[in-house]
Amino acid sequence: DQQVKQNSPSLSVQEGRISILNCDYTNSMFDYFLWYKKYPAEGPTFLISISSIKDKNEDGRFTVFLNKSAKHLSLHIVPSQPGDSAVYFCAASLFGNEKLTFGTGTRLTIIP
Amino acid sequence: DTGVSQDPRHKITKRGQNVTFRCDPISEHNRLYWYRQTLGQGPEFLTYFQNEAQLEKSRLLSDRFSAERPKGSFSTLEIQRTEQGDSAMYLCASSPGTGGGNEKLFFGSGTQLSVL
Numbered sequence: 001d002q003q004v005k006q007n008s009p010s011l012s013v014q015e016g017r018i019s020i021l022n023c024d025y026t027n028s029m030f031d032y033f034l035w036y037k038k039y040p041a042e043g044p045t046f047l048i049s050i051s052s053i054k055d056k057n058e059d060g061r062f063t064v065f066l067n068k069s070a071k072h073l074s075l076h077i078v079p080s081q082p083g084d085s086a087v088y089f090c091a092a093s094l095f096g097n098e099k100l101t102f103g104t105g106t107r108l109t110i111i112p
Numbered sequence: 113d114t115g116v117s118q119d120p121r122h123k124i125t126k127r128g129q130n131v132t133f134r135c136d137p138i139s140e141h142n143r144l145y146w147y148r149q150t151l152g153q154g155p156e157f158l159t160y161f162q163n164e165a166q167l168e169k170s171r172l173l174s175d176r177f178s179a180e181r182p183k184g185s186f187s188t189l190e191i192q193r194t195e196q197g198d199s200a201m202y203l204c205a206s207s208p209g210t211g212g213g214n215e216k217l218f219f220g221s222g223t224q225l226s227v228l
Contacts (some may be wrong), residue, residue: 004154006154008195009152022193031214032214034216036219041221041222041224042221042222043116043118043203043205043219043220043221043222044155044203044219046216046217046218047179049214049216051214089154089155091154093214096211098143098207098214098215098217099145099157099168100155100157100217101152102155102156103154104152104153104154105152105153105154
């Protein structure tokens with residue numbers, strides 16, 4: 001039972017344009033959502049998060065949007081840079097429990 | 113400020129052998145997690161500790177797997193009688209674990225296990 005889904009295994013975007021990565025979840029009890037970035041042979045690195053009481057959170061070039069009614073979140077990266085090429089994982093946790101449930105990841109490739 | 117450290121980075125073993133991995137969390141982090149990641153999948157939760165107490169184990173953690181965190185500091189994950197299906201990246205993560213929820217996990221670089 002995949003509670004967190006990333007339906008796009010890969011995405012290619014031109015340098016300087018906007019990258020939009022999507023994530024859907026099925027468990028309405030999730031209340032904290034995170035995006036992690038992973039380079040080959042390294043562990044995931046935290047990127048940005050959002051609580052269920054918000055619908056948007058920004059950090060520099062990265063913005064996460066949460067639509068609770070649709071059980072959908074997205075990560076926007078603008079402008080995209082070559083160093084953004086990596087696998088991006090969406091993750092979610094329940095209230096009071098830091099255990100994360102991860103999606104299957106989206107491989108983002110930024111084309112110079 | 114050191115991050116989460118895992119040792120070894122790579123382990124190649126023959127089917128049927130036992131292996132043990134070590135994780136050193138960020139100092140003063142109370143919670144320590146083990147995850148497993150296979151190709152094309154996201155990290156899957158295995159188990160976690162609050163200090164030295166193992167509070168939750170996934171059904172993915174068969175009887176051949178055992179994890180410990182003596183004294184609430186470093187942790188070890190042992191796999192007995194390894195099988196080819198155990199080949200994966202084993203990730204360790206830690207968090208402050210202050211109990212307020214909404215904490216991010218800090219991951220180590222992982223141990224890549226290959227069972228031949």
